[in-house]
Amino acid sequence: QNFAAYILHETPDLIHQVCYEEVLGDRESQVAKIVEFMGARDVCRSMRRGSIIAIKNEKDVVSSAKTGREANVAKLLLYQFMNLARGPSFISGQLKKWAKEMKDEDIMLVESVTFEEMQRLGYEPHLVQTEEDRIDFTGELCENYAAENERLTEKMNADLAIEHPDDLQRRKIQAAVLDRTTSEHYDAAFVKAFFIDIDDAIDSMDDIQNDKGFLQPRQSATARFNFHQWPLNASMVGFQPGVEVSERFEVEDTKTLKLKGGLSITFAAASQGGYYPSERDKANQDAYIAGARVCESSNSRWKKEQDSGILFAVFDGHGPNGADCARQAQENVRKQLVEGMKDDSTRELSIVEGMKDGDDSKRESLDQSISSTLSRAYLRTSSMLETGEVGIDASLSGTTATSLFITKDVLHTANVGDSRCLLVEQDKHGETSVKALTVDHTPDREDEIKRIEAHGGVIMSSDQYDNNDPTFTSFEQKRVWSKDGKWPGTAFTRSIGDAVAKELGVCAEPECANFPIPTTDVIFILGSDGVFDFIPDEEIGAIVKKFDDPAEACRELVGKAWNRWCESEERTDDITVIVGHVKHSK
Numbered sequence: 001q002n003f004a005a006y007i008l009h010e011t012p013d014l015i016h017q018v019c020y021e022e023v024l025g026d027r028e029s030q031v032a033k034i035v036e037f038m039g040a041r042d043v044c045r046s047m048r049r050g051s052i053i054a055i056k057n058e059k060d061v062v063s064s065a066k067t068g069r070e071a072n073v074a075k076l077l078l079y080q081f082m083n084l085a086r087g088p089s090f091i092s093g094q095l096k097k098w099a100k101e102m103k104d105e106d107i108m109l110v111e112s113v114t115f116e117e118m119q120r121l122g123y124e125p126h127l128v129q130t131e132e133d134r135i136d137f138t139g140e141l142c143e144n145y146a147a148e149n150e151r152l153t154e155k156m157n158a159d160l161a162i163e164h165p166d167d168l169q170r171r172k173i174q175a176a177v178l179d180r181t182t183s184e185h186y187d188a189a190f191v192k193a194f195f196i197d198i199d200d201a202i203d204s205m206d207d208i209q210n211d212k213g214f215l216q217p218r219q220s221a222t223a224r225f226n227f228h229q230w231p232l233n234a235s236m237v238g239f240q241p242g243v244e245v246s247e248r249f250e251v252e253d254t255k256t257l258k259l260k261g262g263l264s265i266t267f268a269a270a271s272q273g274g275y276y277p278s279e280r281d282k283a284n285q286d287a288y289i290a291g292a293r294v295c296e297s298s299n300s301r302w303k304k305e306q307d308s309g310i311l312f313a314v315f316d317g318h319g320p321n322g323a324d325c326a327r328q329a330q331e332n333v334r335k336q337l338v339e340g341m342k343d344d345s346t347r348e349l350s351i352v353e354g355m356k357d358g359d360d361s362k363r364e365s366l367d368q369s370i371s372s373t374l375s376r377a378y379l380r381t382s383s384m385l386e387t388g389e390v391g392i393d394a395s396l397s398g399t400t401a402t403s404l405f406i407t408k409d410v411l412h413t414a415n416v417g418d419s420r421c422l423l424v425e426q427d428k429h430g431e432t433s434v435k436a437l438t439v440d441h442t443p444d445r446e447d448e449i450k451r452i453e454a455h456g457g458v459i460m461s462s463d464q465y466d467n468n469d470p471t472f473t474s475f476e477q478k479r480v481w482s483k484d485g486k487w488p489g490t491a492f493t494r495s496i497g498d499a500v501a502k503e504l505g506v507c508a509e510p511e512c513a514n515f516p517i518p519t520t521d522v523i524f525i526l527g528s529d530g531v532f533d534f535i536p537d538e539e540i541g542a543i544v545k546k547f548d549d550p551a552e553a554c555r556e557l558v559g560k561a562w563n564r565w566c567e568s569e570e571r572t573d574d575i576t577v578i579v580g581h582v583k584h585s586k
């Protein structure tokens with residue numbers, strides 16, 4: 001409320017105030033003023049949260065105020081602050097209610113606490129039963145009232161803790177919401193806690209505008225936009241003009257590579273730089289590897305007996321030097337994997353030479369050898385960043401890393417962080433299934449929590465840490481903190497780099513797994529959390545099944561992910577995805 005009042009006072013030209021009573025009294029002219037204020041920025045079409053306008057009749061307003069999502073949102077706020085901007089009804093209704101139920105000294109206490117905000121909103125504090133006697137709130141008087149307010153609040157909380165503990169918890173949540181910044185409490189409390197149907201809001205605006213002759217009704221952005229042509233006309237579902245989105249979008253066209261044994265891999269990749277309002281030129285911190293052959297050295301004995309594997313990987317950088325960390329991981333994970341395969345080629349060759357069909361023990365030994373090589377590649381790459389060997393400050397920066405290494409009959413995965421790898425397959429009955437080949441490393445996993453705590457780290461949300469209370473009700477993501485200070489705040493429990501976090505149990509040891517390639521054709525997807533945060537695994541599987549061309553599937557996934565980010569957040573994360581079709585020769 002304080003921020004809103006400041007904006008109203010200092011930059012009123014940025015705000016078009018719409019009074020509740022005026023809309024009910026003259027909807028047509030009020031909507032016309034709204035549309036005129038919006039002008040060419042048809043923000044409803046851009047899915048800009050907070051800019052969508054929906055007008056209801058009086059009956060609907062009363063009904064939804066009692067039972068609808070507006071009521072649910074209101075429960076998180078202090079009602080008296082919400083009422084400050086309601087218009088004339090505030091003075092004629094709310095203040096009279098206070099006058100009837102409160103003593104003069106109580107009214108003065110309330111008005112002293114809200115004095116600054118009320119003045120900015122154009123109200124003159126006064127004793128409401130006379131509506132004439134103005135109050136001169138001197139500095140000393142305000143200080144006295146502030147001290148009295150604090151004393152009464154402590155007494156009230158102490159009484160509530162005994163008499164109504166549930167009400168006390170509700171008030172704590174309200175206070176926490178009001179203490180947060182706008183983006184924090186809006187993102188965490190409103191968007192994730194309650195479901196707001198954006199399309200319904202847009203449709204309502206379409207109906208109103210059409211009735212008044214402003215424009216012809218159109219479909220929602222989601223319904224009318226052809227995402228597999230992304231990023232053409234991207235501004236229709238985002239914060240930036242299409243040309244700006246295009247400048248930060250890259251797609252690697254479809255390619256096909258073959259392995260011995262009749263296996264072919266047709267794949268494509270795409271990456272979209274995110275949108276950050278306070279940092280418009282922020283570099284895309286994602287990186288990827290798509291279709292890199294490994295062990296192509298002419299003197300590698302592995303190469304002579306067994307076709308080289310093909311590597312795919314996604315890296316999602318974070319922190320001040322996250323982009324550099326992701327690029328270094330992109331370069332060095334592959335390099336270290338190649339070097340590791342050379343070193344292990346004699347031992348692996350002996351396994352291959354002695355292996356027959358159905359020889360599970362030697363198959364397992366070979367798989368373990370590849371997993372160990374992938375693991376060493378991750379650990380060595382992380383060490384290079386942590387020690388500064390590559391000239392990058394990775395004390396508070398790093399990257400996730402999700403790899404898929406495909407040999408002629410096995411899918412080998414390695415993962416740290418919250419990027420992900422999926423496999424989509426179809427059984428003989430035509431039923432499609434989506435399987436996660438990796439598991440995210442987040443502070444919600446019990447096994448990860450134990451390791452962090454064993455190293456002296458603390459896992460809490462930001463506001464839980466501020467209150468030194470892990471049971472404090474919070475809508476925020478849990479993170480890794482130090483007991484000695486509020487750092488580093490990583491939202492994952494494994495990563496490459498992040499030297500400071502390594503002291504608290506965050507590690508670069510990947511979780512590795514091996515999966516026999518199914519006898520039927522399959523599709524794999526690797527992506528950063530920019531994809532998976534808003535598109536469920538099952539929906540991703542359905543999307544990629546629609547396209548024969550992996551590049552088209554990549555465009556669709558990036559476009560839909562961008563759209564979902566714009567619907568729910570005031571920014572968009574970097575979005576990277578690789579789609580590949582693994583096929584057997586007929």
